[in-house]
Amino acid sequence: MTNETRGIDFLTDFWKKVYLEEYIKDGGSKIKFITGKKGSGKTFFLNQVLADAKEAEYKTVKFSARDVWMHDFREIYIEILRQCDLMECLQAASHRLIREMGYDSADIPEGMRFIDYLSQNGWNDALTKREIRTQLKELFLDDPMLDNNFALACSMLTGSILGYPVLEEQNKELLLAWLEGDRTVKLAQLRALGFYPSRITRYNARHMLRSLSEIVHMGGYAGVFVAIDDLEILISKSSLEPLHYTKMKREDTYESIRQLIDDIDSMKHIMFTFAFDRSLMDEENTGLKSYQALWMRIQNEIVGERFNRFADIADLDRLATQEYTPEIIVEMSKQLAAKTQQLPPVRELDIAEAQELLQQVRNSSVGLPYLIQKTMQEVSEHV
Secondary structure, eight states: OGGGTTTHHHHHHHHIIIIIITTTTTTTTEEEEESBBSSSSHHOOOOOHHHHHHHHHHEEEEEEETTSSSSSSSHHHHHHHHHHHHHHHHHHHHHHHHHHHTOGGGGOOOOOOOOHHHHHTTTTOOHHHHHHHHEEEEEIITTTOHHHHHHHHHHHHHHHHHSOOOOOOOHHHHHHHHTTTTTOOOHHHTTTTTOOOOOTTTTHHHHHHHHHHHHHHHHOOOOEEEEEGGGGGGGOOOOSSSSSSOOHHHHHHHHHHHHHHHHHOOOOOOEOOOOOOOOHHHHHTGGGGGGGHHHHHHSOOOSSSOOTTTTTTEEEHHHHHHHOOHHHHHHHHHHHHHHOSSOOOOOOOOOOHHHHHHHHHGGOOOOOOHHHHHHHHHHHHTT
């Protein structure tokens, strides 16, 4: 634990142990929400958990609601698929298949396909080829977590990695384009390959995500950790925002998240974390509370004296007032001062200044981390 993370480690260490190392890794699924005032450290928190997830061998996905439309879950699925690198996962799955057949992928020269390795050693007979097909079927088509069309596409793509069954390069590109939701793909071309998929839409994208999560786990990863930042853009009135949400798109987003919550228990090895400014909770007419079907699912019904680390909504402001002591604030300021390269150098805070900040933050419109940096800047200017 570094000085910089002291305070939030009360929550990040808990998530790491309970969710990343145990619950999600063991096949669970979860959705969490992170909120706080401006400058409360939401993005820093997400980055810390993402680093923990990567260390725990998860595929990590991070994007901002400012960059990806949130009202159509198809867009979310496509972004997660893009960042997960499906072919790399299928490459790992092919090694698993090779092991199941009694071979070691480490024995295959780099750049050589499995089928060529078998041919080189005189093992490329009809029985062995049939066994490859059987293993592909068991690995993908017999997995109840996989959508049948998704499974068939992955089976064919893995066959292309193994070198059998043969898949032409243009057909490989066609399958990948369909998986990525490319609307220009003609379904008739896919039917020529022997399967009959429908287009990926907002309605079936969650089912496709469930399949993707299973493939990632099949590829040897603990699971998928998805961090989505800046959700408060949903209620922004600024014309300068890259994406503008109308009332309909905002409500479609709330409904999309509501459906994800209802479906999450049907998924395995995946965790979502949405981060947003407190305004998204405080705004009665356009915020989360305006969509009762969603709000009823995420509100914390019992609010106790202590910060609840199991709660679906984690309030970083509440965490700060409970866990940040004057000593932790002083240590944080030391870390920030050491990292800041400016002249004259910023001065770290003392205990009295830290105590004053803890009093100040209760009535402030900004979060404690922001106040610490602002105060350090101000005291340095007056030295």
